[in-house]
Structures are given as C-alpha cells and as structure tokens.
Amino acid sequence: MKKVLLIFISLVFALVLAACSSGDGGEASNEASGEASGESASAGSKDTLVIGLDADPPQLDPHLSSAAVDRQTFQSIYNKLIDINEDLEFIPELATDWKVSDDGLVYTFNLQEDVLFHDGTPFNAEAVKFNFERMLDPEMSSPRFSEINMISEVNVLDEFQVEIVLSEPSAPFLSALTDRAGMMVSPAAVEELGDDFANKPVGTGPYKFEERVAQSHISLTRNDDYWRGAPAIANIEILPYSDSNVRVTNLVSGELDLLNKIAYKDIESLGNNPAITLQEKDSLGFQGIHLNTEVEPFNNKAVRQAINLAIDREAITNVVFHGGATPSVSPFAPSSWAAPDFEFPNADVEEAKAILDGAGLSDISFTLKISPSPEDEQTAQMIQSMLSEIGITVEIEMVEFGTLLDQMASGDFEAARNGWSGRIDPDGNTYRFFYSDASNNYTNYSNPEMDELLDEGREIGEQAERADIYSQITDILWEDAPYIFLYHEKDYKAMKSYVKGFNHIPDTMIRTESIYFE
Template structure:
C-alpha cells in the first residue's frame, strides 16, 4: 500500500501583493491592469521591463550542465521545475501537480500538469520528464551526483511518470526544486546540441531572447504561459554589473529595479533610510571560502592547509567586508540547517599555532601559492586581507583575479592551487556537502578522497531519520575540519534591494528572484 501525498498547486495570490508607494522608474512603460483592477489601487498591472542587476555573468544557461548560481538567477524565469520551495522552506508542486511515495520510500509517482508547452511548442509530458531525468543522470552532467539514487524512470501514461530509486534518498524531492528538476525542451536539446546553452528553451514565464556576453541577458514574456494571468511583465533584462557599488548607483538612478543577493552591505543603512527602496537582509543557506587543490604541492601537505585555517581572522572579514551581514563559517552547514553544529566554530586565529603546524609539516620557511578569485572589488578586498594574514607566518599568497566563468572553468579542470568559489546553498544538507567531498563527486574540485567520508555522507543521504542524519554529518565534519580540502570564511546573508515600484517579490531562502508574479507601477 502506498501513502498518498497530495500537494495542491497554490493559485497565484495576485491580490495580496505588498502595497508600496511608487518610486524610481527602471525602464519599460507599464501597460494595462488586469480586468476589474484599477491603476493605483495596489492590484497587479501588466507590462514593463524588470531590470535585474546580476553581479557576475551567467556562464552556462543549461540546467543540466550549469555549475553557477548566476545561471540559477536566470533559470527561475526560463524554466519551470517539477517542484519548488516556498517562503516557509516547504516543497510545493509546480509542473508536477501532485505525487505519491511508496511506503518503502523507493517509488515516486508524479502526476503532471496537462496542456503545458515548451517555448518552442513541444508538449510537456511524461516523455519530456523521462528525457530530462535521462539527460541529468548522464556522466557528463553535474546533476549526476544529485540524482545518483535514481534507478529507473518509467512513462506510465502521457501525464504520469514513475521514478524508482535504488535506495531511500532523503533529499530527493528537495533536489527537484533546483536544476535537477528544471525541464528543458527535448526538441531544442536534440536540435541545438551543445549550443542549447546559447538558446535555452523551457516552459517558464519568460522566453530567452538574446545574450550579450558580459553585458546583458534579455528575456521576453511567454504569451502562452500555462499559469493563467501570468506573467505580468513584458520583459526582463539581467544587467551584468560586477561592481556592486555601481549596482547601488544604478538603483538610485532607476536604471536597475532589483539587485541580486550581493547588494553592497555598506549601502544597507543608506537604502533602508530611503523610502524609495526596500531592503531584504536575511540569513541564507550558503557558505563562502576557497578550494585547495590537494592533488599537488603545496596543498598535498595537510599541514599547509591547517596553517591557513588557523591564521584566518574570520571575524575581521565579516566586519570589514560584509559589514556584519554574515556569520563566520567553518562548515558546509549554515546556522539554519538542521546539520549545523560545533564544527562551524572556527579556531581562534594564532600565528604561533600556525608556525608550529608548519614546522610539523616540514614547512618551517613557509611556502608560496597562487590564490585565484573573481575580478570584483569585494573579492579583491578579501584576497588582500587573507594575503596579509598569511604573511605573518611566512606564507606568500599571490593573487590572480580573473573573470568568474574562467575561474569556474579552471577550477573544474584542476588548474589552480587555491580557488575562491562559494556555494549558494540548498535546503537539504546533502546538497551542500556530498558532491564536494565524495570521491569523484561532481563538485569535488579539491580532488579529495577519504573512504570514511564517502561512507558517512552516503549513509546520511539514505537515512530518513533527521537526528540520525545529523549525527552522521557531525562525524563527517570531525574529519573534514582536520583534512580541510576547503577553507571556509563566512555564511553571508542574502541582501537584496529593490525599488518600491517593484511588487510581488517573495523572498525565498535560496535568495533567487522568481519573476512570474512580479509587476511594476
């Protein structure tokens, strides 16, 4: 007997949008209001362009191959998912209108929305879902680790698909709220091949129109969107602005309507005191820091890694770089995660201790390494602070700033000694740790391998009892804070700013901007 989990799709709450006063314009005229609504009464209006500041380019607009959070910002508008998370962190249905789960937790039967089409006219149905699962479990896809438990996908009928897991997998539904659950057009993938990322096709509220590398990405309204009455906007323009101080200036001038989660923290108080803007400053799921390539010198020596860890004054980084809009980090789990524990408390900074560690590892004279990071003012400030901290123990850190897409590509290929890349975080702890530390995991850029870690993180994703899962993650972190394939700096808050003529924005803990219900005065 199976237990029925009925999850009903929540209708668009168009009448409950927050009432904001009109403020700075941001490009694009606003058109008619929906039937029965009057201008100025707080009801959603149709038309206009939403200008979004994106603090780095989106390198690969293909959910099956993407490894960047900046891609995910754009994906929210182009692709619908089988499920999503709501403002309470609960998994809710989207393209899957409901699902059944067998008592043994191995079989998921998804019942799909009917009458949905991809932007190219291809029908969304069970065959399309199977195509996406098959594509995302291919060895070439970064999604393969997320979906490693998927054993078989079967088309039951046109709008029903059955997914059988090889073993219980606690994060499965949560994983489908992100890239692994985004549905791409099978027709477009087969026709475009590797070029799909330059002309992505989904079922979402907006269609891809154009991309100017390093400048902007433009989307236009999907006139045939399956959710009645949505979207409200005519278009969205993602403006690539790597200097967040320029983002603040463009918000003031009206050239930008809303920022991504990297709004400059030094401007928070200024914008909070300006009635033309709304600031969202909330805890997130993320972690920041840098990968160490342990497959080659100097970081094949664990003592070199441990010395960096104990030299870092993370409180200073949080205070000076993030203006307090972050918490110090020493683990993959932010304070809101059930797996969070004492491992997230970093060691006290100590030059004396660092020198002892270096001596134990035969590195009495220190060592030299290159730290690769994105070419942004904030990342430069972080790098220079770290450089100064490490110098006190005779460690020379050379700084190389490069474009984010290049940094990501070089890190994936192992062409680095230290690479500053963070993780935007996911609701389930498995998605924040497994692929980073499991041998040959899709995001194991450090080239780390430890049999006991493999056993612990594998057991944690099979375990359905939350308390037992936490105990397994505690055991894993006890090893990882000693091995240190990754050095943590902080968990930063999501800080998003938008003008008060932007309505319908709902904050979700992943910090991404869902645009279907956003409208402008």
Template sequence: MISKKVRWTLATAIIGMMLAVTGCKGGNESTSKGNSDQKTSVSAPAGNNVINISLKADPPSLDPSKSNALVDRQVQNSIYDKLFDLDKNGNIVPVLVESYEVSPDGKVYTFKLKKGIKFHDGTEFNADVVKFNIERNREDDSRRQNEMKFVQKADVVDPQTVKIKLSEPFSPFISILTDRSGMMVSPEAVKKYGDDYLNHPVGTGAYVFVEHVKGDHVTLKKNENYWNGEVKIDEINYKVFSNGTAAVQNLKSGQLDFVDDVPTKEIKGLENNPNIKVVAEAGMAYQGMYLNTTQEPFTNKYLRQAVNKAIDREAFIKVVIDGYGVPANSPFAPGNLAYGDSDKVSKPNEQEIKDLLTKGGKPNGFSFKFQIGTSPVNEQFGAVIQSMLKPYGIQVELEKVEFGTMLDNGAKHKFQALQLGWSGRPDPDQSFFDFVVTDQPNNYAAVSNPELDKLAKQARIELDPAKRKALYDQAMEIVHDESEYVYIYHDFNRFGVSKKVTGFEYVPDGIIHTQKLDKK
C-alpha cells in the same frame, strides 16, 4: 528596512517521514562575487512593463543540465518551471507535479503531473517529458549526473503519471528536484539545437528567452500563455555588473529595478533612499577558499590546517562584508538539518598555528598563489586573507581571474588556492557530497578520504533525520582534519529593489523569483 534573521526552514528534515506518506500535495555550483566586464551605465528600455535586474557575473550556461553557477539559476528560474520548488518559508512545494507518492521503502516515487501545460515552443508537458529530462540528467556529460545517481529508470505510466525507481533510498531526492534537476526543458528544442541548446533555452516558465549577449545582458519576454497565473511584466533584462557599486548607482538612477548582490558598504546609503528597499536575509550559502591537495604546498595537510586555523572569521566578516554574514566552519548554515557544533569557530591560536607549520616542515612559513575574482569585494577578500596569514610567514600572491575561468580552473584543479563559494541548498547532501567525495564534480580540492566517502554515502541514503545529522557530524571531523576547504562565512542574500516594483517575495534560495512581479 533590513531584516537580519534566519527565515528558512529545512524541508528535508521531514523527508524521512514523508516516505511513509502517500498522496502528498503542494519546487553543481560555485559562486563568486561577480566577475565580468564592468558596466557603469545601462541603456534600458523605458516604461512600466520592463524590469531590469543586475547580475554579478555573466551566466555561463542557461542549460540546467550543464550549468554550475548561481547567476545561471537567476535566469533559469524565469525560463523554466520545476517539478518542485521552495516557498517563501523554505518549504518544498510541488509545481509541475499535482501530487505524489513515495513507496514505504523509499525507492519508488510516483508523480501525478498537472495538465494543460505547454512549452514556449508549443509542445506539451507530460510524463514523456519528465522521463526525457530525468534520462538526460543521468548522461555522462551532465552536471546533474551525480544527483541522479540512484535513479534506475523512469517509467511512463500514462500521459500524466511517471514512476521513478531508485536503486536505494535517497533522502535528498525531492529536494534536488527543487533545483536544476527538476527544471523541465523542451525535448524538441534539445533535439533541434543539440550542443547549442544552452543558447536557445526553452521551458514552460513565466518568461521566454529572447537573446543572450555574452558579458552584457540576457533578455526575456513574457509568456503570453503562462499556465500558472498572469504575467504582468512584458520584458525582463538581466544586465551584467561585476562592480556592485556601479549597479547600485544604476538602481538609484532608475536604470535598474533590482540589484542581485548589494555591496554591504552600500546598504546604509540605500536604506536612506525613499525610492529603494533593501532586503538582507540569512540564506543557505557559504563562502571560503579551496586548497588544492594535489599541488604544493597544499599536498601537506598540516599546511592546509595552518591556513584554516589562521583565519579570524569574525574579524573577516566585519572588515569584508560589514557584519552581513555568519561565521562558518562547515557548509551547513543555521537552519540546515546538519547544522550544529561542526560549524562553530574559534579565534586563531598563534602557538597552534606555529606548531602546525613546524609539523608541515615550514616553521618560517611558505608562499602560495590565490586565485580571486575581479570585483572590488573579491580584491578585499584576497587582501584580508593576505594580512591574516602574513604574521605567520605565509605569503599570499593574488591572481585576479574571470569568473568562468575560475570555474574551469577549479574543475581542472589548475590552482593552488581558489576563492569560490556555494549558494547552498535545502538538503545537506547538496552542499556536501559533490564537494568532498573522491572524484565528484565540485571536489575542486581533489580531497580523497575513504572514510569520508563512506560517511557521505551513508548520510544520503539514511532516512532518519537524527541519524543523518550524526553521520554528518562524523564526516565534518574528517573535513576539518583534511582542511581542503576553508569555510569562512555564511552569506546574507542582499537585494536592492526599486519601490516601483511590486509582488516581490523573498525566498531563501537566493533567487529573484520573477513570475509575480509588477511595476507601478
């Protein structure tokens, strides 16, 4: 049975209020639609104590400080516990934190930590560990550096208490700690393995890393001494499938227990399968395409606007993802604090698009290369963009690129147009700042607008939710004018789950949370 509804609630809408409360109690990234060598079958261990989960791409890095892909997070959430996490309703709840206080000015966070927790390597989790992780995430080579920008220092008060001081109020701070900045890695393991730590990840989570065979699988085993309840599954295997249909075939045959991204065209067939449950729920993500402002033809704003205006979002969703999405014109999905009129879409207006092409000096159109992923749905994505732009004389040449290479090309601005999306986060800042502010790590389009930078910075330090939303509304007017990214749709998270699997709870972060899983 499929439930098409928006379930998650934005915890950060109350962050401003939390700043006046003490003793509260209670857990960057581009995604592509799967881009690794295709698998047609799985040779999986048999037995009820093994769960096999498909991944639409090979995880580039299992080091939270260095990673930037959704598939990384799918594995990381089994290896690492976080300071905070999201519950099934999308609310922020403490995990490794027992309780916390926030100073009235929003600049000092005091965390009381839970006791008796150990890493997989036997070392203790304590305040020194939190200090180490915070400082590591602030280093120049960390992809978390911008998230930790306002952290001045982390002080150890006692073994179970850490005090984090910010240079100024930062509304998304707790929300950020529900993701990779809040994942606690073993300091001893980092010191032991150095740059190779990504191949030897050590956390406090429900599962222990065994091996990562690039392009094929990641294997984890149960943490026999897990602090947060019994782990019932002995082994989890994450298997790489770039072809979603092949993953579904393996789910039907019993070789897989989970499919992480069910192709929409496979959903109806799975609904009729008595052995499989389909979970299709609205999440926080968006999909679309970057237009590189530093490379012709997209140095020209009017040509970027023409491409943006020519995409019929509703038609795109019907054709490419069979209606399992919401038309998008912003990074803010329904339910987000910043969601509103900025996300409204309109049908393409032929005369408006022709006028933009004329203003851009290309009245008869132009051509560009569009980098897409290697899966069938990537190809369809590109083909539909081609067909929607062709009537205006805009010719699109498709280039199929492996997922990791796409991320690298994006970071180095080595593209004209690039198909990558974002899996979304609870706080609007986490889906906005790094993508639109000058020189930030996910600003692949290299847009640079001083007024946009100013508004984005103001929004992240404003504590009042209503005032924050007003700032994002202003910022989105500039984003629409710049058109450096074409927002097309907000994703549904689509899982296929064997009915032999029990204990699964959907969480709107799009992650398969494994700690409570069991198997009949």
C-alpha cells in the same frame, strides 16, 4: 595582539575605501546614501524589468550549469517539478503531487496538464523521462549526475504520470528536484539544437528567451501562453555588473530595477533610501577557499591545517561584510538543521606556526585566484596579511568569474576563492564537493571515511540520525581542511520601491513570475 591587528586592518581598509571614493566608485556611495533619494519611485509606463546581476551567467542549460548566477536567469525560463516556499517546504510546480513507496525506492509523480514548452511542444511524462535520461547520460557529463545518480529507472505510467525508481533510498532526492535537476527542458529543442541549446534555451517558464550578448545582456519576453497565467511585466532585461558600485549607482539612478546582490558597505545607505526597498534573508550557502590537494603546497595536510587556524574569520566578517555575514566552520549555515554544535575557534597564529614547524615546512607560497568583486579583493588581502604572520606568501590573481569556474573544473589552480549558494538539504552542500570524484570536487579531496558518511547521509531518512552524520562530516572537514570555510552570507535584494511582488526565499533566487510594477 588580536585586537591591535583587527584595529590595524580596519584602519587600512578604511583608508583604501576612502581613496577609492575619490574616483568613480565614490559616486555610488554618495548617491546610495541619499543624494539621489529624490529619484522617482513610480514605474510609470515601464514594461521591462531590468535586473542587475553580479556576474554574466556562464551557462543557460540547467543540466550543464555549475554557477549560482545561472540560476537567477533559470527561474524565468524554466519550471521545476517541485519548488520551495519561504519556510523551505516542498510545494507543487510541474508535479501536482507525489507519493513515495514505503521502502523509499519508488516515487510516483502526477503532472500538470496543458503545459507547453516555449516551442509549442507538450510537457508530459515522456518529457520528464527524456530530461532525467539526458542528465544521467555519461556522455553529457552533467553536474546534475551526482544529484540524481541513484535513479535506476524512469517509467511512463500514462501521459501525465511518471514513476522514478531509485537503486537505494535517497533522503535528499526531492530537494534536488527543487533546483536544476528538476528543471524541465524541451526534448524537441534539445534534439534540434544539440550543443547550441545552451544558446537558445527552451523551457516552460513565465518568460521566453529572446537574445543573449555575452557580457552585455540577456533579453526575455513574456510567455503569453504560460500555464499559470501570463506574468504582469512584458519583458525582462538581465545585465551583468561585476562592479558592485556600478550596480548600486544604476539602481539608484533608475537604470536598474532590481539587484541580486549588493556590496555590504551599502546595506545602511540603501536601507535609508526612500526610493529603494531592501530585503534581508538568511541564506543557505557558504563561502571560502578551495585548496587543490593534488598540487603543492596543498598536497600536504599540515599546510591546509595551518591556514585553517591562522585565518581570523571574525575580523573578515566585521571589516569586509559590515555585519552582513557570519563566520563559518562548516558547509551548513546557521539556518540549517545540520548546523554543527561547533565552538567557533579564534585564529591561533602560534598553533599554526607550530604545525608548520612540526612538519619541517618553510618558505611556503601559493596563488589565490579570486573573482573581480570588492569583497573578494578585500577578503583576499586580509588573508594575505594573516598568512604572512605564519610565514606563508600569498599572491592574488583576479580572474573573470566564468574563467575561474573553468579553471577550477580543469584543476588549473592552487587556491580559488569561490562558494556555494546552498541547498535545503545538507547533502546538497557536501556530497558534490567532498565525495571522491564527485562533480564539483574541485579540491580533488578523497577520504574513504568521508565517502562512507556521505553515503549514509543520503540513505538514512530520520533527521536526527542524519544530523549526527553531518556533525561527524563537519569534524573531518575541519581536520582535513581541503576547503577553508570563511563565512555564511546573508542575502540582500535591493529594488526600486515600485517593484512589488518579490517573494524572498532562502535559496536567494529571483522568481520573476510574481513581480509587478506599482
């Protein structure tokens, strides 16, 4: 029956896609398959790198950001204290080096000298102190708070040396500094602009902010005084396209130079297009569904467990993602050292029905909110069909991505299809989502045992011991099912063949500093 269901679903979606190809969406498929392969592969006299993103970045202040797409723009505007390389090793950025005390409580950072913010003010230890105190300010309600709330003191030792004292050892602390918690904003600009800083961001990065028109474009220009040397390309234009067909069409036609995401159906055609370079990398994130445990029907664990068992993850990855994703049972991608030794379960419709019957539940329904992408829509339709097999009715509501984030933050949802781009330390994939009252705990999940394990995972330094802790966390999340893990994406970056120097790192970010045209 499972094979019959998979074949049936595959045929349905094949017909849907075929119907779509008669409209505008079909043009993207035809062009990507090679009809436009004669497009020029030379940049000529271009002085602007045009990047197509899958959504409009909701937030340009890294200390307030909670969306992965924001980070694509941040890589150009800001520098971090520490970065990572292709092997996920820490490398210096604004911090030239650092040392950690034997008790794991004191971190001393030496800083780059002669670095200026885009407004001409100096980067130094005082600026670092300002940034951390800003993120820790309760009135700011920064999503970064849960990443760095173990900091008890930030002390300026001299102009280019800063000491950070923790209240308790924190194994993931350095990894947090490779992302938004380590991004340094201009203290002078924050004090001058206040809440308007998010509309006029100022960092130390290779490109300066010029202009933003919401849902239209973000314009950046080269920082000629950049401390590592001015980048090769003069300007960057960042354009949002929620429709993956439109993104691919514009890439192949030459309107765009680089995409942060492609539709999985286009993997083969783009890979065969001589005018396009397609890069693949295992990523660190997870994708799935947040279930609001404070509202019906998800305040009943039996409903969550039944849904968890009824979904055929393998069918979703085969039909929707064409092999560009792997089924998921935890927050940890296969590339993570915390990935569980967890036998992948097949969908079990009969067991899911038995759970609901045993709890005396029937006539269950809920609304699943999704962002406007073909993959989300197809995934939601498959889940809708699968859950109908156990008597659960699913209504699908499509919501603009930024609005979806706002609704998740305010609790205005029953179920929401949203994922996480991933972090190099497993704490970054768990604590913020599953610790009671943490910044991104959209499911309102609270379990004292989970809180205790998450605290232990932060305090213990040995990787083997931590791996055991995260294995226990995986088991509890599978049992309680506040979040339905569906799949781990592979990261694909597509660019014109004249775009060179792109450094593909598993955090999936576009680092523009090294890119040039050939």
